[in-house]
Every structure is written in structure tokens, then in C-alpha cells.
Amino acid sequence: MGQCYGKTIPTTDNDTIVQPQSPLPSSANNAVKHTPARSSSPWSSPYPHGIASPLPAGVSPSPARSSTPGRRFFKRPFPPPSPAKHIKASLARRFGHAKQPREGPIPEDGAPIEPELHSLDKNFGYNKNFGAKYELGKEIGRGHFGHTCHARGKKGDLKDHALAVKIISKLKMTTAISIEDVRREVKILRALSGHKHLIHFYDACEDANNVYIVMELCEGGELLDRILSRGGRYTEADAKLIIVQILSVVAFCHLQGVVHRDLKPENFLFMSKSEDADMKLIDFGLSDFIRPEERLNDIVGSAYYVAPEVLHRSYSLEADIWSIGVISYILLCGSRPFWARTESGIFRAVLRADPNFDDIPWPSVSPEGKDFVKRLLNKDYRKRMSAAQALTHPWLSSENHPIPLDILIYKLVKSYLHASPFKRAALKALSKALTEDELVYLRAQFMLLEPNKDGRVSLDNFRMALMRNATDAMKESRVPDILNAMAPLSYRKMDFEEFCAAAISTYQLEALETWEQIGSTAFEYFEQEGNRTVSVEELARELNVGPTAHTILKEWIRSDGKLSLLGYTKFLHGVTLRSTSNTRH
Numbered sequence: 001m002g003q004c005y006g007k008t009i010p011t012t013d014n015d016t017i018v019q020p021q022s023p024l025p026s027s028a029n030n031a032v033k034h035t036p037a038r039s040s041s042p043w044s045s046p047y048p049h050g051i052a053s054p055l056p057a058g059v060s061p062s063p064a065r066s067s068t069p070g071r072r073f074f075k076r077p078f079p080p081p082s083p084a085k086h087i088k089a090s091l092a093r094r095f096g097h098a099k100q101p102r103e104g105p106i107p108e109d110g111a112p113i114e115p116e117l118h119s120l121d122k123n124f125g126y127n128k129n130f131g132a133k134y135e136l137g138k139e140i141g142r143g144h145f146g147h148t149c150h151a152r153g154k155k156g157d158l159k160d161h162a163l164a165v166k167i168i169s170k171l172k173m174t175t176a177i178s179i180e181d182v183r184r185e186v187k188i189l190r191a192l193s194g195h196k197h198l199i200h201f202y203d204a205c206e207d208a209n210n211v212y213i214v215m216e217l218c219e220g221g222e223l224l225d226r227i228l229s230r231g232g233r234y235t236e237a238d239a240k241l242i243i244v245q246i247l248s249v250v251a252f253c254h255l256q257g258v259v260h261r262d263l264k265p266e267n268f269l270f271m272s273k274s275e276d277a278d279m280k281l282i283d284f285g286l287s288d289f290i291r292p293e294e295r296l297n298d299i300v301g302s303a304y305y306v307a308p309e310v311l312h313r314s315y316s317l318e319a320d321i322w323s324i325g326v327i328s329y330i331l332l333c334g335s336r337p338f339w340a341r342t343e344s345g346i347f348r349a350v351l352r353a354d355p356n357f358d359d360i361p362w363p364s365v366s367p368e369g370k371d372f373v374k375r376l377l378n379k380d381y382r383k384r385m386s387a388a389q390a391l392t393h394p395w396l397s398s399e400n401h402p403i404p405l406d407i408l409i410y411k412l413v414k415s416y417l418h419a420s421p422f423k424r425a426a427l428k429a430l431s432k433a434l435t436e437d438e439l440v441y442l443r444a445q446f447m448l449l450e451p452n453k454d455g456r457v458s459l460d461n462f463r464m465a466l467m468r469n470a471t472d473a474m475k476e477s478r479v480p481d482i483l484n485a486m487a488p489l490s491y492r493k494m495d496f497e498e499f500c501a502a503a504i505s506t507y508q509l510e511a512l513e514t515w516e517q518i519g520s521t522a523f524e525y526f527e528q529e530g531n532r533t534v535s536v537e538e539l540a541r542e543l544n545v546g547p548t549a550h551t552i553l554k555e556w557i558r559s560d561g562k563l564s565l566l567g568y569t570k571f572l573h574g575v576t577l578r579s580t581s582n583t584r585h
């Protein structure tokens with residue numbers, strides 16, 4: 001089994017919007033041997049080798065809801081099992097254009113990007129002595145972009161260590177973008193390696209044919225396989241153990257300014273076969289560095305897990321949280337929240353459909369569990385919890401886990417510092433209406449800033465907290481830049497009360513069932529302390545909107561010239577006019 005070369009099998013598609021994916025070359029080649037299930041099924045299978053699929057290769061169960069007791073499958077069929085189909089538009093972009101076969105030698109004809117092919121520099125500057133350092137073993141897994149083999153270190157620290165090597169064929173790197181993707185995957189792995197639930201990276205090598213990513217070996221298989229072997233569903237207690245691990249590693253990535261963009265059960269591996277083995281996040285092939293205020297626009301990911309704002313081409317870290325919401329939904333009920341037979345149908349569901357929380361088993365799921373999932377699957381990304389926040393959600397409070405520093409705090413405090421005194425007064429009133437549940441999160445974050453003896457924090461506390469957690473990735477994502485934007489804090493300090501006003505997000509609070517109560521309580525505080533007469537013109541300036549908004553703003557002001565309750569909550573929310581695209585947090 002020495003032959004362990006990269007062969008990517010294009011997934012065919014059962015959708016009507018057929019995309020530039022070439023069918024398998026008709027001449028039988030060893031690629032077919034490598035991928036028994038894949039070539040016959042319209043969906044890629046998570047059971048490429050050896051592991052028995054619950055279904056015969058290529059067979060998908062009927063999507064009809066079955067109520068067979070003890071059935072092993074998802075109500076909304078889990079098979080077609082692996083949604084590992086990367087969104088086609090991006091594939092087309094990444095692999096050049098239509099008809100470009102994604103494996104094998106580039107044919108003479110139909111290569112629209114031919115000029116680039118000749119000039120592509122496929123030199124990565126990695127070690128060239130892979131063969132001398134490692135001995136390759138059997139294949140363990142396979143994806144769109146590479147396949148993974150067992151390996152053993154031949155010398156040095158890794159001598160006789162069992163390892164995993166992801167092999168990416170250079171033949172498949174047919175565009176500058178696809179080369180850059182591999183470079184970035186390695187860079188991100190190298191930078192982030194070290195977190196308990198993130199795959200440990202050891203080495204990157206290359207030769208004329210391949211790039212080799214040497215990592216620690218996970219012997220317990222993919223989370224997807226465990227979900228399937230349990231018949232799709234986890235108990236709440238077991239689901240919590242999984243979700244806490246996912247949130248903790250994703251909070252870490254986000255703090256470093258890395259968005260994973262492909263979170264799904266196939267990309268979490270167990271260290272060993274044992275039931276309580278730790279999980280590791282793998283596959284940073286679609287990940288990217290993201291600056292604090294940046295929005296990404298390329299559509300990547302896997303259809304079932306993709307966030308609505310990704311489909312709208314403007315997204316940031318919150319897209320990962322949506323994917324965790326999808327995973328959580330699946331763990332708790334055994335069905336996919338957004339399901340359709342075609343990719344475009346899935347996208348439509350993601351954009352418009354509300355997931356079902358009524359059918360069995362949802363009535364028996366705890367209210368906290370349901371609330372948790374709903375707050376991850378909010379279609380408005382501004383209303384979603386962050387990963388660190390989710391870890392303080394009441395549903396997970398019984399779990400004993402550390403709360404990581406949340407980069408969201410920095411963004412919110414930054415915009416608070418730049419807000420007008422009127423807005424700050426409004427936020428202050430809002431922070432006084434918070435319930436114990438929200439305070440748990442804020443208190444944890446404040447403590448992570450290690451307040452001084454006087455109980456206050458300065459810019460330095462924010463800086464030190466960031467530095468305590470910094471990896472090399474931060475240089476690339478320029479997360480520390482956010483500290484410069486917090487400069488107004490260099491002249492003063494913040495106590496916990498003000499921190500609460502600064503670090504709350506109106507959008508997130510609006511998503512709470514108790515929002516109306518919170519809003520009216522907050523308004524009472526605002527009446528006592530901050531509500532003063534304000535003109536329509538002043539309000540428009542505050543909100544950064546033009547005269548066209550005056551008629552709307554007029555309705556927010558009472559006859560006494562002060563904000564009404566409605567006006568107060570609207571003011572907190574901010575006006576989002578398309579033309580200004582001034583997203584407020």
C-alpha cells in the first residue's frame with residue numbers, strides 16, 4: 001500500500017444547476033479503486049475505506065419521515081451521508097473553470113487558464129526530504145482536496161511515532177488560488193497548533209508530486225461516524241460533552257482571528273476509540289485569517305452547514321457559529337435542520353426556513369437545550385451567540401469548562417468608546433436591566449481582563465489579556481489592531497458597571513425571549529438618568545442617517561421631546577440603511 005497519492009474524485013451532482021465539475025474519466029483507473037462509494041453515489045460518502053457504511057454504497061434512504069422504532073437513520077436522511085460537498089461556485093473558482101478535470105494530467109484541450117498553468121510556482125519551501133523522515137502506511141481518510149495516510153517517523157523526535165499525513169497532489173493545484181489555499185492551510189495549522197482540541201501539526205514537506213502535512217494521528221474516527229453509529233442522536237448529556245469541545249476550539253480560533261469555514265462532523269476526529277476520547281478539529285483547508293472589521297465574500301463550506309450570510313456573500317466569524325448550531329441540532333434530534341434533495345433546495349431552506357423544534361424528540365429536549373440551539377441558528381448573524389458566550393449559556397453551565405476570552409468583547413467595547421454620550425447612556429440603562437444569565441458571561445470576561453485592585457480595567461488590561469492568548473495567527477489577522485481603535489481608553493479606566501454597558505450587544509439581547517421585559521426595564525432606568533429632549537436632527541446625526549429618515553425618527557420622540565419606549569429600543573438597535581451600510585453592534 002505504498003501508493004498513497006492524491007486522487008480527488010469529483011463529486012457528481014443530482015442538482016439541476018449542474019456546475020463545472022467534470023465526470024469521472026471513463027477510462028477505469030485506480031481512482032475508482034480508491035473510492036468505492038463515491039463514484040456510484042451522487043453524494044460523497046464518509047465511509048471511503050474499510051469502515052462499513054450503514055447503507056450499501058450509493059444507496060440513499062428515502063427522505064420520507066419514517067417512524068420505525070429503533071431505526072438507525074436520520075428522519076431527514078443523514079445519508080446521503082457526507083455533505084462534504086464544497087460549494088460549487090467556489091470549487092469552480094478554486095480549480096479553474098468548467099471542464100477542468102480535477103485530477104490526472106491536464107488535458108491539452110479545454111484548459112481555459114492555460115497561461116497560468118505554465119507560470120504557476122508550485123514550490124512551497126517546505127522540507128524536501130519526506131521519504132527520509134517518514135514512512136507512509138495505509139490510507140485512513142479521503143476528502144475533496146487530499147487524502148490522509150498513516151505514517152511513522154523515521155528519525156528525530158518523531159522516531160517510531162504513529163502519525164497522520166495529509167497528502168495533497170500538486171497536479172490538482174491548477175490555479176494560483178488553489179496553491180495559495182494549501183499554503184494558507186499549512187500556515188494556519190502551524191500557527192494554531194497547541195490547543196487541546198485542535199489537531200497538532202508537526203511538519204510540512206513537499207516533493208515534485210505532493211505536499212505532505214504531517215500531524216498527530218487520531219485513531220477514533222470522525223464525529224460523523226459516531227453520530228451515525230448511535231442512530232443519529234445523542235443524549236443531552238453526551239451532546240454537551242461534544243459541543244463544549246467544539247465551542248472551546250472554535251472560540252480559540254476566533255480569538256486568533258481565524259475563521260474555519262468548514263465546521264461539520266466529518267472534521268472532528270476522536271483521539272481514540274474510547275467513548276470519552278477527546279476530539280480534535282482538523283481540516284483548515286477552507287480556513288482564513290480575518291481582520292476584526294473585515295467581511296469575507298467567497299462562498300465556501302459544505303451545503304448543510306453553510307450560514308445564510310455566507311450565501312449573501314458578506315460574513316465573518318459568526319458563520320462558524322451557525323455551523324455549530326447545525327451540528328448541535330443534529331446531535332440533539334438526529335435530523336438536519338435544513339434539508340432538501342438538491343443543493344439549491346438546501347440553500348433556500350437555510351435562507352428562509354425555520355428549523356423544526358416541534359416534532360419528536362424536541363418536546364422531550366430541555367428548554368435550555370432548545371434555547372441554546374436557537375441562539376446559534378439565528379439567521380441574523382448579529383443576534384447569534386459567540387463561541388465564548390455559548391460556553392456560558394445556562395444549558396452548558398453544569399459542565400465544568402474554562403471560559404475563553406471573547407474577541408467580541410473587544411469589538412463591542414471599541415464601538416462603545418466611539419459612541420456618543422447619549423448612546424452610552426442608553427447602553428448603560430440597558431446593562432442595568434440584564435439578568436443573571438447575561439451577567440455570568442460579562443463577569444467571566446471581566447475577570448479574564450484581570451482587573452486591578454481598584455476593580456477597574458485599563459487599555460493595558462485589554463492588551464495583556466490579548467497577549468496572554470496570542471499565537472502567530474494574530475499577526476496575520478491583525479487582531480491586535482483593535483487595541484489601537486480602543487485608544488480612548490488610554491486616558492481612563494472602566495469599572496465593571498461600565499464594562500457591562502460597553503460589552504453588551506443590543507442585537508443579541510433582542511434575540512432573547514425576555515427582550516420586551518428587558519427593554520422596558522431598561523427604559524425605566526433611562527428615564528431616570530439619560531432621557532433628555534432630543535431633536536429629530538440630532539437623532540439623525542447620532543444614527544448617521546440622512547434627512548429621508550426624519551419621518552421615521554419623528555415617531556420615536558414623545559410630545560415632551562424625549563425618546564419614547566419605542567424610540568429608545570429603536571435607538572439602541574440603530575438604523576441600518578442600505579445606503580449607509582453602517583452596521584452597528
Ligand SMILES: Nc1ncnc2c1ncn2[C@@H]1O[C@H](COP(=O)(O)OP(=O)(O)OP(=O)(O)O)[C@@H](O)[C@H]1O
Pocket residue numbers: 084140141142143144145146147148164166199215216217218219222266267269282283284285
Ligand atoms: N490527523 C488525522 N488523523 C486521522 N485521520 C485523519 C487525520 N486528518 C485527516 N484524517 C482523515 O482524512 C480525512 C480527510 O482529511 P481532510 O478533511 O483534512 O481532507 P480534505 O481533502 O480537506 O477533505 P474535505 O473534502 O472534507 O475538504 C478526514 O475526514 C479524516 O477521516
Ligand SMILES: [Ca+2]
Pocket residue numbers: 084142143144266
Ligand atoms: Ca472528508
Ligand SMILES: [Ca+2]
Pocket residue numbers: 143266267283
Ligand atoms: Ca474534511
Ligand SMILES: [Ca+2]
Pocket residue numbers: 143145262283284285286
Ligand atoms: Ca478540506
